[in-house]
Amino acid sequence: MKREELILACTSDIAGKVRGKSFPASQLEKRLKRGIGWTPTNVQITCFDKIADTPFGSFGDLVLIPVEAAVMRLPEDGAPDEVLMLGDIRYTNGTPWEFCTRAILRDALARLERVSDLTLNGAFEHEFQIRDEAPQPGTAYSAAGFRQWRAFGETLVAAMRDNGIAPDTFLREFGPGQFEVTMDPAQGMAIADQAVILRELIHAVAARFGKGATFVPIRGPDAVGNGVHVHISLIDANGDPATHDADGKHELSRHAGQFVAGILKYLDAFTAITAPSVVSYLRLTPHRWSAAFNNLGFRDREASVRICPVSDISDLARARQYHFEFRAADAAASPYLVLAALVHAGAQGIEEGLSVPDATQQDLSLLSPEDLAASGHKRLPQTLEQALELFATNETVAGWFPEGFVDLYVKHKQGEAAMVAGLNPVEQCRRYEEVY
Ligand code: GLU
Ligand code: MG
Numbered sequence: 452m453k454r455e456e457l458i459l460a461c462t463s464d465i466a467g468k469v470r471g472k473s474f475p476a477s478q479l480e481k482r483l484k485r486g487i488g489w490t491p492t493n494v495q496i497t498c499f500d501k502i503a504d505t506p507f508g509s510f511g512d513l514v515l516i517p518v519e520a521a522v523m524r525l526p527e528d529g530a531p532d533e534v535l536m537l538g539d540i541r542y543t544n545g546t547p548w549e550f551c552t553r554a555i556l557r558d559a560l561a562r563l564e565r566v567s568d569l570t571l572n573g574a575f576e577h578e579f580q581i582r583d584e585a586p587q588p589g590t591a592y593s594a595a596g597f598r599q600w601r602a603f604g605e606t607l608v609a610a611m612r613d614n615g616i617a618p619d620t621f622l623r624e625f626g627p628g629q630f631e632v633t634m635d636p637a638q639g640m641a642i643a644d645q646a647v648i649l650r651e652l653i654h655a656v657a658a659r660f661g662k663g664a665t666f667v668p669i670r671g672p673d674a675v676g677n678g679v680h681v682h683i684s685l686i687d688a689n690g691d692p693a694t695h696d697a698d699g700k701h702e703l704s705r706h707a708g709q710f711v712a713g714i715l716k717y718l719d720a721f722t723a724i725t726a727p728s729v730v731s732y733l734r735l736t737p738h739r740w741s742a743a744f745n746n747l748g749f750r751d752r753e754a755s756v757r758i759c760p761v762s763d764i765s766d767l768a769r770a771r772q773y774h775f776e777f778r779a780a781d782a783a784a785s786p787y788l789v790l791a792a793l794v795h796a797g798a799q800g801i802e803e804g805l806s807v808p809d810a811t812q813q814d815l816s817l818l819s820p821e822d823l824a825a826s827g828h829k830r831l832p833q834t835l836e837q838a839l840e841l842f843a844t845n846e847t848v849a850g851w852f853p854e855g856f857v858d859l860y861v862k863h864k865q866g867e868a869a870m871v872a873g874l875n876p877v878e879q880c881r882r883y884e885e886v887y
Contacts, residue, residue: 456531486514503866549853552787575646584628596623646786666782676734684774695773708807713800720845737816
């Protein structure tokens with residue numbers, strides 16, 4: 452039968468889901484101007500599809516305008532390409548809708564440039580698992596694992612490259628059917644656009660192989676987590692690296708140190724954004740190489756912010772390699788919101804002129820409660836409920852977002868939490884695994 456190419460104009464929403472409406476590709480020119488019709492209440496569609504408490508009800512009209520720079524295209528033999536185009540949600544008069552996740556990130560990036568003249572350089576590192584794979588002991592990082600999944604990996608890497616995402620590594624991670632994919636850094640909005648597109652490419656390529664991929668933060672209380680690590684550095688107006696200073700504390704430049712300090716100062720109050728599901732908090736526990744404590748680590752893979760290693764034998768100069776990663780995020784969160792929170796926290800740290808925190812040199816999870824208290828470090832929030840409470844009551848963090856956003860977000864997340872409230876953690880993970 453004949454087929455005609457469709458393009459999905461879409462947004463990565465508060466639930467971290469990509470949702471939109473499709474139109475025939477022949478209409479693209481018109482849709483780039485007019486967009487497609489959208490409804491304010493869509494923002495309260497939770498990851499389980501039930502609508503949380505909404506201030507908008509059945510009222511209001513918006514347009515979702517696809518952006519050509521944020522396209523995902525995956526060819527299919529004998530059929531039209533699969534095409535997704537991320538977009539901006541606007542009022543019908545063209546002004547940005549304040550709760551559009553892309554608009555929220557755009558504001559954050561503009562603030563960073565205002566306070567520092569610096570541009571964000573970065574990349575999302577993703578982990579995911581193939582569902583319904585029987586555990587295969589002995590395959591983590593192995594040649595056998597590589598061989599078994601080589602066709603999948605090679606297809607994914609080719610699709611990334613064709614979509615303007617420079618592949619860096621693809622590996623068979625530690626957990627059953629678990630993979631990690633890294634990419635080269637991009638700048639500003641493209642960092643988040645590429646993260647969203649990569650997730651969709653992984654779902655789409657897995658489906659072509661007859662598999663289901665899941666980015667669920669964790670598949671069970673005893674499982675290994677699927678983390679999202681956000682690698683960050685700063686570049687100046689000339690395009691030169693601005694993260695490294697050989698004489699700075701932990702070799703961080705003044706602005707990079709303040710940026711990191713801002714993240715850690717406000718992290719507890721914005722964890723609800725970066726680790727936004729009920730089961731995210733099963734992952735943010737010790738001994739999982741995720742992030743359990745609010746701390747800066749020097750090379751420590753359990754710190755919420757880690758200064759990443761540099762190599763003396765690399766072809767890249769030390770200053771260009773120098774960067775840090777944020778580890779307390781997962782893929783239940785929209786990359787736009789994760790990045791917006793991090794950039795606002797960093798810009799806030801620069802504005803406040805914060806000093807660089809000490810990096811922890813020991814495993815905090817091995818300390819007694821007294822020694823932990825004496826070290827000045829605390830666990831990150833331990834439930835979504837606690838994280839939402841800290842988010843809702845921090846006026847500085849609330850001020851980073853458009854008026855009404857905190858209330859909207861908390862209602863959304865409370866609605867989501869209510870849908871898994873009666874379930875035990877194993878069942879909760881299973882429910883989340885189905886939707887991410
Ligand atoms: N799976 C770990 C996480 O949940 C990360 C492991 C790694 O360091 O790549 O964040
Ligand atoms: Mg990993």
